[in-house]
Amino acid sequence: MIKGTYQFKNSLPFVPGIEACGIIIEEKCGKSFLKGKKVIVSKKSGCFAEELVTELDDIIIINKNIKSYIAAGFYISYITAYIALMEIAKIKKNQTILITGASGGVGNAMIYISKKIGMKVFAVCGNRNKAKIVAELGADCCLMESDDIKKQVDMFSGSTNGIDVIVDINGLQKIQNLLNCLKWRGKYLIIGFVDGNITNIRTNYILMKGLRIYGVRAGEYLRKNVKKKAIIIKNLKTLLLEINNIYNGYTFLNFRNLKKGLNLMKSRQSSGKIIVKTKYYEEV
Secondary structure (H helix, E strand, O other): OOOOOOOOOOOOOOOOOOEEEEEOOOOOOOOHHHOOOEEEEEOOOOOOOOOOOOOHHHEEEEOOOOOHHHHHOOHHHHHHHHHHHHHHHOOOOOOEEEEOOOOEHHHHHHHHHHHHHOOEEEEEEOOHHHHHHHHHOOOOEEEEOOOOHHHHHHHHHOOOOOEEEEEEOOOHHHOOOHHHHEEEEEEEEEOOOOOOOOOOOOHHHHHHHOOEEEEOOHHHHHHHOHHHHHHHHHHHHHHHHHHOOOOOOEEEEEHHHHHHHHHHHHOOOOOEEEEEEOOOOOOO
């Protein structure tokens, strides 16, 4: 979004940042009960700030006992993972899943939900240090992007039948033929890309294996399925309560070092979530 190469483009000038957590200090929507509530904020811009103004539709009220740093980095990753896995792929216990970009925030959420359902998880990472992180999250097998992924999947699964679901978070399909790892009628979910690594997929390959290809846009999914939003948010709040006590994949930076965090992401040196703390942050 900052570079202006994302599919959604904010009008200039704008303040970047699409998610945050904070306490409401003032309201002008006729709902006085909101003052003092802890909320998650999710919007197209404006969250890289110490104070922000937002619309009522952009907030989710949460329990004050939820750690602010967990809530601040929760929504985007988990709404993407939940909609991809539960709503679109409709994953089931004992199925197999391969997740690229597994060490990032969305990848971590994919692993957590997949393991919660009872799937066997193959996690693909950029280096061994990142592999240690996803192993701690419960991934059954950690692979490197440079590996012969099809060969490794067959070896670790003890079968050549293939994977049920592939979630491609970083566009690894451009470098490796991930579709070759899928079983008959397997599902390939496109989440995003890194450094413009968008590729063409041969339609004859989709035909021969009867594959199902899905593009995942969580925000648009909610806009198109308004009646489902309430139950999805309710289920996400349940997940938030769970990870509030178990998840530790965070890097903390002070607000003045925000640019450093962005550069870590750009160079793919980060893992998990980078949390930026403002002067109002008081949690221990």
